[in-house]
Amino acid sequence: TELQLQRQSSGSVYSSIHGFSQEEIKEKLLAFPGGSIDLLKQDSGIAVLTINNPPRMNAFSGAMMVDLEEKVTQLENWTDGKGVIVQGAAQTFCSGSDLNAVRAMSNSQDGMKMLKCCWEKGKTVVFFGCRLPLISVALVEGNALGGGAELTTACDFRLMASGSVIQFVHKHMGLVPGWGGAARLVTLVGSRNALKLLGGAVKVDSELGVHIGLADGVLKVDLDAARAETGLQQAESWLSQYTKGPAPVIKAVKKVVLSGRELSLSDALRTEKDIFGSVWGGPANLQALASKSKHK
Numbered sequence: 001t002e003l004q005l006q007r008q009s010s011g012s013v014y015s016s017i018h019g020f021s022q023e024e025i026k027e028k029l030l031a032f033p034g035g036s037i038d039l040l041k042q043d044s045g046i047a048v049l050t051i052n053n054p055p056r057m058n059a060f061s062g063a064m065m066v067d068l069e070e071k072v073t074q075l076e077n078w079t080d081g082k083g084v085i086v087q088g089a090a091q092t093f094c095s096g097s098d099l100n101a102v103r104a105m106s107n108s109q110d111g112m113k114m115l116k117c118c119w120e121k122g123k124t125v126v127f128f129g130c131r132l133p134l135i136s137v138a139l140v141e142g143n144a145l146g147g148g149a150e151l152t153t154a155c156d157f158r159l160m161a162s163g164s165v166i167q168f169v170h171k172h173m174g175l176v177p178g179w180g181g182a183a184r185l186v187t188l189v190g191s192r193n194a195l196k197l198l199g200g201a202v203k204v205d206s207e208l209g210v211h212i213g214l215a216d217g218v219l220k221v222d223l224d225a226a227r228a229e230t231g232l233q234q235a236e237s238w239l240s241q242y243t244k245g246p247a248p249v250i251k252a253v254k255k256v257v258l259s260g261r262e263l264s265l266s267d268a269l270r271t272e273k274d275i276f277g278s279v280w281g282g283p284a285n286l287q288a289l290a291s292k293s294k295h296k
Ligand SMILES: CCCC(=O)SCCNC(=O)CCNC(=O)[C@H](O)C(C)(C)COP(=O)(O)OP(=O)(O)OC[C@H]1O[C@@H](n2cnc3c(N)ncnc32)[C@H](O)[C@@H]1OP(=O)(O)O
Pocket: 055, 056, 057, 059, 095, 096, 097, 098, 099, 100, 143, 145, 146, 147, 148, 169, 170, 173, 175, 176, 177, 178, 179
């Protein structure tokens, strides 16, 4: 069931329906180059994933989609990993899909079909944050627009810098979210707030974000530059509250919550029992039993 959870949206069914193989989609995506997704795995067990395409306000090019998928696989296989922070380069988060690629693909019937497949691939990739066996945080500085706003909802948590904005601009583009952003938004803020944010393409600042439960915290701005912590440092210290301890235990914490959130109750109960079994009698458990624990 765990594997099912991680691979649920592998995209293969969709691409066979539309007659394009995964390889063809990858090739098509690589025809739209620019930018990169950079992964830094740290000894702390917290990785930093950077959406890096500043000339286009960190919009997602085709090549970046392919890159993201590779980096997600690396994160899935990171034995010592406990958490991941997703940020944008150059003080802004992500302006969604690369509109140059979207325009180029949408100018023919065939292109449109391929675009839909690439979109589906995007969904697979952008789903990653909440399904990884790592606790994920979106660090939002600057703008998170369109697909960028959706990407923030794919993480377990969102931290917003003051002055930052999350905006589902889809309506202005004649669209609705397609990367799972609407479904997750409803879970996060409730259907009435989700309807307001999507229907009004509302600019959510950090204050509103916290008020409606979209944001989990606001990053401090310290005017004394010498003392000021960067947004990333603040996000790392915020996340480290939840990643203290051995990686197998933190991963197990994430997995039991993930199964509780995404599976039916009977499947979640079965999965929880399996995950429990993976830590029961493990090194951290034996060590805790050998010491005289007092939880106060
Ligand atoms: C299912 C979801 C589908 C989607 O994600 S659709 C895309 C939704 N996103 C958008 O519509 C974003 C449109 N962009 C904007 O609103 C503004 O550029 C933005 C991000 C507020 C920044 O404004 P400014 O600070 O004034 O900067 P600017 O407009 O001069 O932009 C700098 C350069 O970045 C480019 N850019 C921004 N967003 C882009 C995008 N999504 N795709 C491709 N290029 C994009 C923009 O064209 C400009 O390039 P250039 O300097 O004119 O060559």
